[in-house]
Amino acid sequence: MAQLSDDLLIKKAATGDKSAFAALYDRYVEQIYRHVYYRVSCQADAEDITQEVFIRAWKAIRRYQRGEALFVSWLLVIARNLVTDFYRARKKDDLLEDKNIPTTPDTSPEVALERRFEKDELRKAISKLKDLKQKVLIMRFIDGFSYSEISRALRKSEGAIRVIQYRALLDLRKIIGREEESNG
Template identity: 40%
Template structure:
């Protein structure tokens, strides 16, 4: 994922202090950053606070942003990842991943909703056994829908390492879920 000419111009405007440019960056990237943080902390209020802090830091540090093959969103994810790590350090331990209410809300009947919720709870419990790198790759790839190249740039890893982490994470999830009776 490379930056478009439009995004480069937007960043140039932001570096000049244009409030409309910051507003546009926020509108474009806030939903993805919030979602990423929410899935990492499991609490809406904390996710909102940390998301706000990401954009405060964007305003404070936009002059430090230099295009090096990574889009602005990757830089924002890096800020978010660091804030989440700081949050977990202060809290003493990571919070569990939250349940995604959208999956259970779309069920046609209560029995289907319960089955989905149970499946989801088992998946979340299984994800807790993965390494932090594996969880992060799965989140960025499957929740955020980012490609391997973008995830690699964000995490400072090679594309091959991201693919290997993804493969190992999915294999581990399969083993855990099969051991515990399947999804």
């Protein structure tokens, strides 16, 4: 099922075929989870929101219109709305303020702290990039989207996305370099 086209699965899901929607879920759940997790920085919240994304998508699958937007872009719109609601509910507008980084049971507190520090430093560095460059790096390296998916979502050619990614990495290297220098 994993190889059937999104269009076919969506069409079947719209008729109430749960197995077709389950296949779409399997195909995109990790990307959506990563996308959400990067924005809420808490495993439990990311799981709740991710689950809600797919529950809403299943209920609204008949309203999905296959046009320019990919199915995954549609899921991302739902995810973004839910993340916005999440922060609105908690009165947290600045995503980078959230320090609630989860640890795994096998992680020592020292390592966890170091990771959290690294993660925050990296996030801050990424946040200094131009919006489009941030989007491309996050979609590519955190969310795990292909160039083709990013190009459709951001309405730019795949070649342009590669160039933006390259420039974003160059800029990020400079930002990190500057910060390392200023930290001594």
